[in-house]
Amino acid sequence: MKTLAAVVYEMELPAPYAESRPIKIEELELEVPKEGEILVELTSAGLCHSDLSVLNGSRPRPMPMVLGHEAAGVVRELGPNVRDLKIDDHVIFTFCPTCGHCVPCATGRPVLCDCGQEANAQGTLLSGERRFTNKDGKKMNHHCGVSCFSQFTVAARESVVKVDPALPMDKASLFGCAVITGAGAVFNRAAVEPGSSVAVFGLGGVGLSAVMAAKAAGATKIIAVDMLEHKFDLARKCGATHALNPADENFLEEIRDLTGGGPQCAIEAVGSEVAQISAYNAICRGGTMVTVGLAHPEKNFSVPAVSLVALEKAVLGCYMGSIVPSVDIPKYVEMYRAGLLPVDLLFSGFITLEEINASFDALARGDVIRQIIQFS
Ligand SMILES: [Zn+2]
Ligand SMILES: [Zn+2]
Structure with missing residues (x-):
């Protein structure tokens, strides 16, 4: 299928990004989800300093890459053997997929997952594969298994946590990183x-x-x-x-x-x-x-x-946050609902995918806290 996405081809272009435009908005081909994967339609995605760290080269990642790691969306398709999610489930992404079997996972420290960290370093999904291709037939790297600056993305089942659909989706994305x-x-x-x-x-x-x-x-x-x-x-x-x-x-x-x-x-x-x-x-x-x-x-x-x-x-x-995603994300959502974590205060405004370069300038200057791309 086709998806409009934000792609970085080169790190360390000079700021301001509104002029150097390190992020290109392109139509990419996205493969269907394979074994253990899901297709998600993004509803909202936050701009985070860790994305800036990729742009300015202080967090080097394999290029080219579909950027973005803080997001929420709706499950639109299930790959083979995904049994605990349904079409239309609402999900929050986590930026380290967790295999559930390695020593860190088995000892309760899933954010240190050997397989997830390796996949993130290589720019792949947990499967070791890439699902985005540009018009020249070049494979795009995934950002932390998420790549949410795109209308649609394919991710490992282990990269998302299901959330109550009553949670507003723009707020939901903030639970993915900040x-x-x-x-x-x-x-x-x-x-x-x-x-x-x-x-x-x-x-x-x-x-x-x-x-x-x-x-x-x-x-x-x-x-x-x-x-x-x-x-x-x-x-x-x-x-x-x-x-x-x-x-x-x-x-x-x-x-x-x-x-x-x-x-x-x-x-x-x-x-x-x-x-x-x-x-x-x-x-x-x-x-x-x-x-x-x-x-x-x-x-x-x-x-x-x-x-x-x-x-x-x-x-x-x-x-x-040294979290266990499936335990702590729902817990923090409940604390938000109880008024204990007033996450709405982080919201600085909605932007479109096309405004992304200038919006990263605003983040770098410290003018804003969380700008959220709203997709639909
Ligand atoms: Zn982040
Ligand atoms: Zn693991």
């Missing part, structure tokens, strides 16, 4: 306790989701940290009790004063080693820094080695 990454870091990795203090570095979709989750977890001091102070009002609406600019001369002193020696937990959602170091320095003795942002692969995180021991500081990485 919400699970930020909230999962707070609940699963940091295990934030009621009455504790949490600092969140980086107030994009992931960081603001972490702020909401910190409030839901009962943290009583929630410090929103960003160099763009125009984001502070929104952070307060999401649950922040204070907001600080890390570029301020007195930043460390202020955050320590606010929290009696530093927050017990810091979530780093910027994706830079500078923010990681700032977050590490901010946490209290015995505190934990959880980093969820994707830093450039050539950058190193460097802190005084002795501080790990003498101050008993902990540094934890967290991929995709």
Whole structure:
């Protein structure tokens, strides 16, 4: 079948993308779903910083690629042996398919799935195959098994979680990356306790989701940290009790004063080693820094080695919120419905597929949180 899709042929074209236009909107041929796969008609897809990281080359991926990894849609066709989904089911995509059999999957850490990570690195579905072809007969790579910047996509059954159709689909897409990454870091990795203090570095979709989750977890001091102070009002609406600019001369002193020696937990959602170091320095003795942002692969995180021991500081990485998708995504959706995760606050407006290049410029500048492509 034919589908209109957003394709990247080359990374590291110069910004602004409205001029260099790294993303081409093209009609592609999409094969029918094979064994264990499904065809999904996309309803909504969010623009995330990890897509930008592909465009600017800080998260290198095989080219050419149909971009996009945060989305929701409706199942339109089932490949052979997909028995637990039906046509017209509503689904949210997850950006690491999980085989269910490897050691990480079998030990309850499916986001580290050996097979899913390998497929994502190669730009294939879990099957090792590719389903999009351009007009020259060239196979397109899949982005994290999702490739949702397309009217239709084919994905492994293991790349989606079924959701209640009553959930509005534009909101549903946000649970595919921003919400699970930020909230999962707070609940699963940091295990934030009621009455504790949490600092969140980086107030994009992931960081603001972490702020909401910190409030839901009962943290009583929630410090929103960003160099763009125009984001502070929104952070307060999401649950922040204070907001600080890390570029301020007195930043460390202020955050320590606010929290009696530093927050017990810091979530780093910027994706830079500078923010990681700032977050590490901010946490209290015995505190934990959880980093969820994707830093450039050539950058190193460097802190005084002795501080790990003498101050008993902990540094934890967290991929995709360390979630179990089929358990945690429905849980976070229920928390949204109960008013505990006000995900609507992340929404910055709808865009069309054709507006995608300029919309990534807006995201890179920090003008917006989550722009959502609405397909129909
Ligand atoms: Zn993302
Ligand atoms: Zn696995």
